[in-house]
Amino acid sequence: MRLITAIVRPHRYEAVRDALSEIGVTGITASQVTGFGRQRGQTEMYRGAEYEVKEIPKIKIEVAVPSSLLEKALDTITKSAETGKIGDGKIFVSSLSGAVRIRTGERDEKALI
Ligand SMILES: Nc1ncnc2c1ncn2[C@@H]1O[C@H](COP(=O)(O)OP(=O)(O)OP(=O)(O)O)[C@@H](O)[C@H]1O
Numbered sequence: 001m002r003l004i005t006a007i008v009r010p011h012r013y014e015a016v017r018d019a020l021s022e023i024g025v026t027g028i029t030a031s032q033v034t035g036f037g038r039q040r041g042q043t044e045m046y047r048g049a050e051y052e053v054k055e056i057p058k059i060k061i062e063v064a065v066p067s068s069l070l071e072k073a074l075d076t077i078t079k080s081a082e083t084g085k086i087g088d089g090k091i092f093v094s095s096l097s098g099a100v101r102i103r104t105g106e107r108d109e110k111a112l113i
């Protein structure tokens with residue numbers, strides 16, 4: 001299993017969520033976060049305005065997937081989050097050693113599908 005953490009533009013979040021649902025992802029955690037990338041100190045566009053602040057609002061998406069779905073999920077997130085401009089975001093991938101569906105006690109991949 002893998003844990004995907006994707007930082008995306010807020011206005012792309014719904015597109016990413018819907019695209020992930022279409023490929024069979026059954027759960028997502030989303031949080032409002034702020035952060036910065038390598039252009040720290042330069043301006044970045046957000047909601048049509050140029051931000052000069054260092055931290056820019058983003059959405060952090062966390063999604064746990066069976067390893068067999070990893071490549072498709074990365075491709076799907078990349079395509080649905082991309083605008084081609086600086087600040088499109090970043091995706092991190094970690095190994096996930098366990099999962100439990102609390103209601104049923106199902107473990108690992110059975111808890112993800
Ligand atoms: N190395 C990192 N570690 C943790 N979070 C990061 C890292 N790089 C970027 N982020 C997060 O991702 C968000 C978007 O980053 P961003 O897309 O600006 O990356 P970048 O490397 O500057 O790429 P680009 O040149 O396309 O802007 C940041 O606001 C921050 O929340």
Ligand SMILES: [Mg+2]
Pocket residue numbers: 036037038039086087088
């Ligand atoms: Mg950047």
